Amino acid sequence: MQLDYKAIVERVLDALIVVDREARIVYANPAVGFFGYTPEELIGKSVFDFIPEEYRDNAKRIYGRYLESKEKHSRLEIQLPDKNGKLRWVDVVISTIEEHAEPKLAIMEIREITEIKKILKELEESREMYKTIFEAFPDFIGIIDREGRIISANENFLMVSKLSEKDVIEKSVFSFVHPKDAEKALKLFKSALETGSIVRDRIRAIIGEKEFVLDVSGRFIVSKNFGIIVSKDVTESVRLEKEICEREEFFEKILDSSVSGYLILEDGKIIYANRAAEKITGYSKEELMDKSVTILLEERFHERLKEVESRILNGETFTGVTRTLRKDGKIRYAEVFGVPLDYKGKRFVLLSFEDVTEKRAVEKKLEEREELYRNLIESSHTGIFIIQKNRVIYANQKTSEILGYTLEEINALKHPYDIVAPEFRELTKQRYMARERGEDVPEGYEVKVITKDGKEKWVKVLAKRIKYKNEPAVLVNIADITKLKEDEEMLKRMNKLLRVSGEIKDMLLKEKSEYLIFLRVKDLLEKLDAECGIYVGENGVPLYVPPSIKGLLKSPGIHSSVFQQKVEDCYLIFLPIHDKDFPGTIVLRKKEPFTEEELKVIESIAKDISMRFKALKIEREREIAYRTIIENLKQFEELADRLRNPLAIMKGYIEIRKEVGDGEALDKVQMQIDRVERILDELRFREIATFELKKILENKNYRNNNSSDSAT
Template sequence: MKQDGLPGALPLDDETLGNLKRAKATTKPGKLATSPKKARGILGGAEAIRLLEDITQAIIESPDLPSALQVALEKVCKATGWSYGEVWIPQPGGAVVKCHAAWHRKSKSLGTFLKATRRMTPSLGVGLVGRVWASQQPEWIANISGEPGSRLLRAPLARESGLRAGFALPLVAGGEVLAVFVFFLAAAQKENQQAGALVATVAHQLGSFIQRQRAEEALRRANEGLEAEVRKRTNKFQETNTTLRAEVRDRQRAEETLRQERNFISTILGTVDALVVVLDLEGRIVYFNRACEQATGYTFEEVRGQPFWELLLVPEEREPVKKVFQELRLRALPNQFENLWVGKNGERRRIAWSNNVFRDEKGDVVHVIGTGIDITERHQALEAVRENEATIRALLEATSQSILAVDAEGRIVLANSVTEKIFGYPSEEIIGRPLEILLPKTLWERHARHRAGYFSQPRTRPMCPGLELVGRRRDGTEFPVEVGLSYIQTKQGMLAVSFLSDITERKRAEEALRESEEKFRVLAESMAAALIIIQGDRIRYVNPATEGLTGYTRDELLTMHYWDYIHPEFREIVRQRGLARQRGEPVPSRYEQKIITKKGEERWFDFTAGLTTFEGKPAGLGTAFDITERKRAEEELRHSDSRTRALLNAIPDLMFRYRTDGTYLDFHAHDPSELAIAPEVIVGSTIYQLPLPRDIIDRLMAVSRKAMETSQVQTVEYDVNLPAGTNTYEARIVASGDDELVAIVRNITERRRAEEELSAAAAALRKSRENLQALTAQLISAREEETKHLARELHDVFSQRLAVLGMETAGVEQRFVCSDPACCKTLHDIGEEIGSLAKDVHQLSRKLHPSILDDLGLTAALRAECGDFSRQHSIPVQFEPVHVPESLPGPVSLGLYRIAQESLRNVGRHAGATVVRVSLDGSGGAIRLSVEDNGCGFDFGQIKGRRGLGLVSMEERVRLAEGSIAVRSQPGAGTTIEVRIPLSRSER
């Protein structure tokens, strides 16, 4: 087997070195002798030793790798008579190799050969160098003359240079090729194992040099990278700390806003009359508001986690509702639906649902929400309305508006009595006539087009100024009307329904109001303060100052809710107060609030609000002054004080701020008793006034100067002798300005004491463990010697004496065979007992120390032990030896035999097994023993901590052999004991 890094290396064990040194002693000192053998690379023992010593010393003295390679090649070639040598090293990336060093005898042709070599960069598997690099095995070319160019890329040039033979050898470490050594000879030559071993030994020395240089370079780069990473992480920590503080403040504000919003939503859902139910993706109920409880009679706790459709729906509607649910869950498209709910008391109620989904932060649907209106009564009312058309007609007549129904041709099919009063036409006179008779002639053509467009796209239009028209009475007078449109479907087709109001008086009032508002607008436009008018939830008017303060244009503000630009912290209270003020409820008229401008900037307003009317309706009027700068100054001062106070209170260490001359400017002490001088005199004092030894003060000042020069944190530890003992302190010093420093001082006495005690305890524990292991080894060795001696005594003395006694008893029995049968019978029984006793003594002797182990080896001893166990316990034993070395070290053989013996003894006592398998495997550089049974097994965890001496003895024997042992067992699944002991090359 080839060792890692030295294929075919010269074995330099003690015996070889001794022979070489003796050969060296018989060789006269001086230059290496030249001989035909030298030309073939064959050296005597003394020459090889001297060459290796020279190369080793040269490598040690070499300043770098190229120098070491060059001197090694030169010495090897000169000592062996070889013409040319070179070293190839894989390049970064591992794609090609490059000639790193070369030496040749003085020759113009070899110089040309070297120049061609330096231009080559073979890849893995290409040419002689590439093949050796890929295979990691040496290769010898006995005659270059017969080599093709594919096997030796430089074959033609080598022949021209007078090179006839060559070989390449890889230097391997850790499975990686560090270099490939190549040598060429001037004469053809068959493979020379001694030459390869010599080069491999030299390569081993160079490999150590290469690995050491690599390790030093890697360590240097690692140190540089570590220093850069420390600086980078320190800066990053400071940036992150600043960012984190800001994020914490923002998160606290956001969490408070979220809490208020959740409370607000929970309050709304708990008080609204609408039914709100939330389902998970399996259709189970996860929320059920108060309205749902009232409608069904179930409490939320009763329905939580229940399937929605199984609990609340009538059977015939369950499947349709499930389909709607699945469509909503998968496509997330809101929908509307009606179904019947069955309450706890069996009552059925019709619910109209509007359904939507909740999404998580990733956009995935997580819940389905349904908002429902109980339309049971409305449904019943509609049924009643359909049954009572007279009541509907009465309602039409009771309204204050003119109501007209028109078909697609524009003919009037319905008119209430208010129409008669407004237009002066009796109902019977206008029924069936075109609607245009109620309009001026100038509008007839345009109205006909509008009517056609409406019937093609009907929709409900509420009354608003945008739908104002002019009506014409029977007497020809014209007046303004406001129109609202709707439509109904009948059996005869669609009808357009118009709701008309005479707004003559309102128009007069609006004109007067418009004049008043114009005066107000002129005043508002010139104000420096923001002025806002809100009506309902919308902004109806803003002056130019509002645009400047918020950053929004007038058009943008008029499309917003009045609370949209309010900071979330104040948004809800502003919304509530604005609506309450318009309802006439008492609310504060002046308060401070924050807004968010269009650019995202937060600004503070001093806001004053009152109640007014706008376009004839109640509205809120507010003025606001920007007080952001004042608030910012107040907040900054408050935050600065609180941050500083909280930070100092949280630090248990001493802190000092001082100048570079040692004068103290400020300090913090969580426990004033830790100060070296009175707290009231620290500020203004200098470090030289502290009751500290001068050498400590000088060290602290030197570290302070270094902190100022480097702008980096500097750490220093020092001891102070006190009456109660010596305390150790750690000071971390950092520059905080051009002439100021901050020092954080911590008492680390207990930490230092704990570290020292821990180190001493660990050393004592290691020493105790080593002593215990040594004692255990001595006990096992003494026990084996004693049992071996006892076994020899039993076999050589007691067994022989019992044999003699048995023969003498048999002789006496023969003399009494006829004269005294009873005595003869007694003597025969005694002889049988003596024979049985001799057999037991022999068996006991073999168990104490089997001589077969010393005579025939481990395999034969284990086979005999398995046979005896099988005969004694009537349990079949399968013994399987594989690749077991013929000779093993005595301690290894004895240890494995004892482990197998103890394992079989445990099987016979406890396992209740029906078959046992024992295997012994010597492949893979180790000897492995496995004892496996199919018995009752045991729970290894239950016996942990109370193992018997047998298992402890096994573990100790394995440890002494530097091996490993594994015990696997489960109740009812048998037990397996596996032992592995590594073998050296000579033992395999």
């Protein structure tokens, strides 16, 4: 059948504009309505009047190249204002129609891509690499080093080149460039290397056994010392451009140059398909002609297709995404637009469609990655939040658990760093400001924070500069280390207390005076950041008591064991020294109380002092007993000397009894015997006393040994 191509063109959804050599608009289809204009409002005006000033010079330059036959086909993305002045992103494909080998008209196919731009922007925020890849829509992708050697190549390139990855790696990218374009390719490479910007041009290439025309985009990531090349096969497009110039029908050329697939249906059968439809479906035009459109869909969608076709024939329009079936059996996704097309009194169905498989895959991966990161962050055992421009813009649940504040409550504060303890606040704020400016500051440090209920907590902070929504921000991880800090502090205090306890034990072994022991103990206990007072005697007579204790305590009282009590804003700890002859009480004053474990050590110190006092008493008693024994031994010697005298007298009287008479001799002897008995009685008393001292010493020695064992 003979088609009315003008009717088709005026029903397509993409705006089509034709301009002459003076850049005046000579034709515009109704689809320009999405800019707010009618075709009549545009025809006769210069196309440059509708291009923003920032793009105008470049547009004129490109158009000048068309007039000089230096350019026949190009594609660019720019922002164009609608009738209300609102800027819209559009994809513009420009082709020329020549007459007598000279450009006569330029055809501009304009498609709004504002939503696509929005999606690309979101992808750019997710990862810089995505930005680089999607700024140049990929066919062949290669990563090269600064020498132009291939580091990696995608599957499409390997498939077309019929080379393995091993054969491609380390191969020069210039080995695939057509000799006639070698100089242009080298210039493009150097520009990318020197500027670090994206460069783009068309390069002829020989890949495998075929010659290609590639739309090459590239950029060097200077910090990583590698470049990315994205090459789109535009060989077919170049061929189509040539065919368009040769065709007689103006509007047929327009449709065949479209990047979207177009199908016209009559009674469910395909009666027209453009080149893009061939590429998307995998079928040639000849294979599609007079075939049911159901060959492009899975069987389960056939009934749905009939319903949609019926609605379009009834005047409705259709927009949606559907699964399509390529000739090779692969499932693809296409965004489909359907409108009724009236031609010669008969209504047809006009379908335009675009392959969005890669776009859907990217969106799905992005959603899955966002979900994964969200789950990881929300289930983290550390608090995670982001600060940007002095505002907390995100915080996970663990952050609220640690600080006690919700995100809204933190932002209600004058500054989010108000939750940091005053002594750390300025340091933390300065580090945040420096980090957001990009300066090098330590990533990890420890600070105190004040929770919502006023409690102090220690947190370990790990902060890192990031980009969030294309602006600098700081990602912060915090972990509650309060218990760890308390344990560390307690360990330090206990070690210090044990050192003081050891010093007291050493001192007790050397000192012999209770008074000196009290004073030395006072000095050593004051190393525990405490003030020390000494009371002696049962009535608690002050030996040394500082004013700070004297003002709180009139008398220490009598206590059976160590205990502490809070008095006003401090704590008093009482160490009773139990000794019958030298009792006393040591009183400590501290701002912070001792723990139960620390009080056990204090109790052992008090017991050591009490035992030492008892040991000193035993030592003194032993010295007294020793001196008494020595004295008795001297007395024994004197008594022995005294016994020798009366014995000698008795012996003399016995020898002279005949001269003085027995009676007188016996009287004299009796006198000496009485004297001896008295001396013997005294000697027996001394012997009993010495024996009693011996028993006392043995008993004291036994008790002293038991006491030493108990102390040990």
